[in-house]
Amino acid sequence: MTVLRPATLAAALAARSEHPGALLVAGGTDAMVAINSGRLRAEVTVDLTGVGELASWSRSGSTIRIGSGLTYTRLIAELGDLCPGLAMASRTVGSPQIRNRGTVGGNVATASPAGDALPPLVAAGAVIELASTDGVRRVPIGAFLVGPKRSLLAPNELITAIELPVARGPQQFSKVGPRNAMVIAVCSLAVDVDVASRRVAVAIGSAGPTTLRALEAEAVASAAIDWTTGALGDADLARFAALVAQAARPIDDVRGTAAYRRHALAVLARRSLGWSLEALRRAVA
């Protein structure tokens, strides 16, 4: 087995194009598990941790550009105000050790329906930046994630960054697991309230083949909220929650039943939007 340790993005892209089947490793918290369990074998491994360009973030205007190699620990410490939803989700990932190693890019590339970074990115309308020696392309995350552990990543490409808008209002993330830490989500939910354009976005994790938007629920809430005060009637909130549950496409598995997932998603939806609007009301008051 060969391990390549490129120090620059250019070298990483070159390595990727030279060895299209190579295994990329960022934090290794998904990759090493797959290797140890025998699910994954690779002749060539490309270690991305030496590529400084990937491990940083920047802001330009109202857009945040997160390098794919940014760890959860840094994201939590540095982006809590700009991307509160993503930071909340990051706090629920694994344990401190996992958050020290694990990266947002790795989570996106793994494309697990249970990936915790995905619902806030989907709700915020993030764009995935993909690069290869042929050039750069940008794909909306909704299109990038095509199925369970399947994405549009081409064999010669790297995820270089994830772009998302600076929060345009309150954001929430909640997750249900069988205990309080180190859990793969039984179901999860992100709410993103865009006050300027008067839109609510909601994304569901771990209750479908991939991260799902609940478009009907979004439309109902966006229309029903009184945007000058942040008020929303109980009946509308309940309707929103029911529509979120309906949008889910859960299955029965070891971690939970479909029925429980739908129930819990309705509860999370009601609470998350409720808390978001409460924050909005405090802000306008």
Next chain:
Amino acid sequence: MTRLVRSITEMEGRFEEKWVLVSDDEPEAWASDRPLAIVGHETPRTTGPTRVSGAARYTTDVSLPGMLHVAALRSPLAHGRVTGLNREAALAVPGVRAVLDSTDTLSFRSRSGPLYAEPEHAGALLAVVAADTLVAARAGVKALALTIDPLPFVIDVDEAFRDQRIDGEIAEESRGDVDAALAGADVRVELTVETPTQLQTALEPHGAVGWWTEGELTCWVSTQGIFDARSELAKRFSVAPERVRVVADFIGGGFGAKQGAGVEALLAVELSRRTGRPVRFINDRHGEQLDAGSRPATRQTVRLGATGQGDLVAIDSEVLTSFGMTGWRAVNTPAMTLYRCANARGVEANLKLHLRQGNAFRAPMVLEGVTAVEQAMDELAITLGIDPLDLRRRNFVDVDQPSGLPYTSNQLLACYDRVAELSGWVGRDALLEPSEDGLLRGMGCATQIWWGGGGPPSHATIRIGGDGIATVVTGIQDIGTGTLTAAQMVAAEELGLPLDRVRVTGGDTRPNVYGPVAGGSQTSPSVLPAVRGAAAEVKRTLLQLAGDVFEAAPADLDLVNGRFRSSDGALDEPYTEVTGKLGNATVDGSGMRGANPDGMRANTFGCQVAQVAVDPGTGEVRVEHVWAVHDIGRVINPLGARSQVEGGILQGMAFALSEEVAFDPTTGVPTNAWLDDYKIPSIADVPAMTIAFVDVPDTALNNVGAKGLGEPPIIPTPAAIANAFRHATGRRALALPLTRARVVETLA
């Protein structure tokens, strides 16, 4: 003078009469009011730094030149017949040295297995491959290219009961006339509850390194009983016990599942015998979770009858246990012993299922029984409108009812009072007020009963030499409980030496100083009195020698905190003034655990209160606080005792909230035999814990006054949590654990 006497011994409630060696020179029990310098004071465990720095060498760390590694092939089916194993292909894998399967004639005797052609549970061993490296061994297993035909299996309790798949006889014990008493009771409650299959999940999996050399056998085993392992190996391989050495320096937990040598040691030794190389067989995590045992699931129906004032008149308990193909029966012990009741009956059956056979797991069977009986008591208190703690006080009993014998000590009433005071029990209904966070809160309690008196045989020797260091040799193994630190404390106390002048060893059969298996909460009350006996003998000799050196009457001298002192205070000299003159000579002492008192039963008692917060939306149950008060006689090391209780509470909490083996009903195979989907608690789940002891020495039991603490703290926790859930929500979940989905269903 030593003598042989007949005495009753007990282990996890099984009583046996045996010849035991006792000493006339055994010290009298420390008086309850005697101030002690070391015992009873918080002492960090001696091996703490070694453990946390990674320097401790566990069985899994043993590495010997030329050592072979074993990989196991396990049954992928709950029941099947092996139709093909390509041994030649496995042996052809580079590095593979040996393959064993059910067709081999092994040199040790075994009632069944340990390698099966017709496995009766998923994970059963079919074959083992020994190779130069683990990677090669695994490649060998793959090359075996197992083919196996499925056979019909039964893992469903209802199906098994319908088909009367019952292991042996249905056990029934009773006293009085239960049916009449139930019929005549003012108040009756009936409750059926289920408890889950829980896995011991020790951090260090089962494993051994076996090395057979010219009829001498050395075996490193992750075991709770080095001497049991030694006799098992000696017997099975027909070698004299003195030619077998078992070593277990550090053990990464056992929780009951690591009795004796275990199949890993037997196969490692067999392979070593065949290959002439040391052989290491350590379970991988999946193998461990599939095939190292479990606390079997139960379904229990408890009927209670009482007078309107709350006096129990009838207890009736029926138990079905999903043990595997065979097991033992003790779930009804709490029903028969916990409360005063003239009419009691326990009926208990083990179902024959295609599951890994259950084995001992911290308070085996009694935890399960308490979980049902104590929930029924809670229902009775609610029906009667009596405070649940008062109901328990009212039905307190101070004799062991099945035998009619009194207890050596019983401070249960004091436990109730103290736990009520610490937890603010009387004000618990204030928790029912709606709270801002929308969570439903409540408090519940449960009583604990367990044996834990220990007994003979258990031995210790102490040797002190010219360097002034006293070395205590025991035959026990510290499975993580801190027993060796307790032994060090007792020796230092009795000798009158500072703690750091005393060293303790264990975990090796070679000195041939016998210690019991670490099970049944018997280690401390068995070995500590022996250590004290040995220390008393050494001290007698040292005082004699001090008399020679200082020209004083030995009876007028004492050794206190490392100094010889005369009663008038005129003489005050460091003890090294005496030991320094020993040169290469040593002063030796030996001690043994005396017989248990005749006509008495030794039990531990306690009560725990739990406070939970229930999220009615998601079904999350958070245990916010557990208050635990136990009667374990004299507390030797309060620090060690408290951490023992913390561990028990966490393991009991997990049984109540998240641990449960899930099975695929279509294949009978566990679906969560890993650590990612089998949920033991994480640090974020740890509740606040307030732990106290009714620290009254049991002077009738042994010379240090201590009872055991291994199992007690896990016993009441699940029922206390289930009762707190009932208090918080007004509902009772009919099965544990209280998973999110089950809670939502229960509250619907």
